[in-house]
Amino acid sequence: MLFQVWAPHARRVTLHLSGHASAMEPDPEREGWWRADAEAGPGARYGFALDDGPVLPDPRARRLPDGPEAPGAVVDLTAHAWRHPWRGRGLPGAVLYELHVGTFTREGTFDAAAGRLGHLAELGITHVELMPVCPFPGRHGWGYDGVAPWAVHEPYGGPDGLLRFVDAAHGHGLGVVLDVVHNHLGPSGNRLPEFGPYFTDRHHTPWGAAVNLDAPGSDEVRAYFVGSAVAFLRDYRLDGLRLDAVHALADDRAEHMLAELSAAVDALAQETGRPLFLIAESDRNDPRTTAPREANGHGLHGQWNDDYHHALHTALTGESQGYYADFARAPLAALAKTATGGFFHDGGYSAFRGRRHGRPLGRATTAAHRLVGYAQTHDQIGNRAL
Incomplete structure (x- = not known):
């Protein structure tokens, strides 16, 4: 699935997904946006690190199972x-x-x-x-x-x-x-x-x-x-x-x-x-x-x-x-x-x-x-x- 985040002042953005870290790439079509493709299913925890800082929750996370400061979780709202x-x-x-x-x-x-x-x-x-x-x-x-x-x-x-x-x-x-x-x-x-x-x-x-x-x-x-x-x-x-x-x-x-x-x-x-x-x-x-x-x-x-x-x-x-x-x-x-x-x-x-x-x-x-x-x-x- 595609992970995206707007972080216009960051020099590096890292996706932390289920315990694994991978570098995100600048989106060539949207200034200030970063993107990464990764395999993930419902329930997978993820967050973003800016410039090697702490892992932060996705501002657009649809589910935050452990509260607003903890990593988000992938959720499929179309499955209902x-x-x-x-x-x-x-x-x-x-x-x-x-x-x-x-x-x-x-x-x-x-x-x-x-x-x-x-x-x-x-x-x-x-x-x-x-x-x-x-x-x-x-x-x-x-x-x-x-x-x-x-x-x-x-x-x-x-x-x-x-x-x-x-x-x-x-x-x-x-x-x-x-x-x-x-x-x-x-x-x-x-x-x-x-x-x-x-x-x-x-x-x-x-x-x-x-x-x-x-x-x-x-x-x-x-x-x-x-x-x-x-x-x-x-x-x-x-x-x-x-x-x-x-x-x-x-x-x-x-x-x-x-x-x-x-x-x-x-x-x-x-x-x-x-x-x-x-x-x-x-x-x-x-x-x-x-x-x-x-x-x-x-x-x-x-x-x-x-x-x-x-x-x-x-x-x-x-x-x-x-x-x-x-x-x-x-x-x-x-x-x-x-x-x-x-x-x-x-x-x-x-x-x-x-x-x-x-x-x-x-x-x-x-x-x-x-x-x-x-x-x-x-x-x-x-x-x-x-």
């Missing part, structure tokens, strides 16, 4: 015998249930979670939205400190476990949406900077240096994240992705990375004949997020509507501190506005922010079904557990 044909299930009219694999059952695995999917189908759920399942250090965590965007957390059941879970969900008529994090990677176990300019000091985020989406080398970094998203949708037959905090994707290029991603996903949907969708988490109240690319939007298929939650929560509880203050002045009017107009903050003054916020939702370019209203999410519950 799908039991349930699936034509897909689109976003309009969806009822999503956010599910954390580690806490949904006592066992904390995909297989255990699959055994309870019938209950969700009976409730009227149409799509299960999995919180992030990419590998992170240790066994327990929310998943938002993942470090390997192409792989699946081994304690949950790894790639095979996710395949079985999605197959079981489809058997119950449930679509599956996966929460993915492109705006940062966890600090522990993150070896990407050793391979190349995956991060840049041009921008800073709450997690430190930003993912490199617009500096030199950003073509490959964008391809890294777009490729991982497309691979999950294609190989695991997912129906959609929820994109974490897209407002933290610092990108000054003419074509935003989100537009590049949505174009790739739309192309895959056409290729597979299944409706595929992307849901953004964004606090900007910006219609461009879901406006079509032809109208200079990012072309995403939906976005979480924080305003709906805040209006609903304020109306039900009377809470008025923090960002709820803007909604507490007239809670029922705020709820009516979000239910009929989409955004509460549509360009008017926000006392919480001390400035104007948002833009009006253009009905000509943004259909109402592109706003995902929610009553609860991990942020609203987990960030204030007490």
Whole structure:
């Protein structure tokens, strides 16, 4: 099989496969890439050494059986015998249930979670939205400190476990949406900077240096994240992705990375004949997020509507501190506005922010079904557990 890795600054790259080391060659067709052909079957462990340094996991490893800092393992995702044909299930009219694999059952695995999917189908759920399942250090965590965007957390059941879970969900008529994090990677176990300019000091985020989406080398970094998203949708037959905090994707290029991603996903949907969708988490109240690319939007298929939650929560509880203050002045009017107009903050003054916020939702370019209203999410519950 062909092993490939992007390491543009390395002088030598060595493939370590099942205890044997062999030199890789520069790829003549792709600058900065290295390649080597070697015989390997499922389960074979491998990694790369740069300039005679330590063996590092493949940034594109699909399986990391011993955690994100250990060698990867070859896996054949096409070997799964799908039991349930699936034509897909689109976003309009969806009822999503956010599910954390580690806490949904006592066992904390995909297989255990699959055994309870019938209950969700009976409730009227149409799509299960999995919180992030990419590998992170240790066994327990929310998943938002993942470090390997192409792989699946081994304690949950790894790639095979996710395949079985999605197959079981489809058997119950449930679509599956996966929460993915492109705006940062966890600090522990993150070896990407050793391979190349995956991060840049041009921008800073709450997690430190930003993912490199617009500096030199950003073509490959964008391809890294777009490729991982497309691979999950294609190989695991997912129906959609929820994109974490897209407002933290610092990108000054003419074509935003989100537009590049949505174009790739739309192309895959056409290729597979299944409706595929992307849901953004964004606090900007910006219609461009879901406006079509032809109208200079990012072309995403939906976005979480924080305003709906805040209006609903304020109306039900009377809470008025923090960002709820803007909604507490007239809670029922705020709820009516979000239910009929989409955004509460549509360009008017926000006392919480001390400035104007948002833009009006253009009905000509943004259909109402592109706003995902929610009553609860991990942020609203987990960030204030007490």
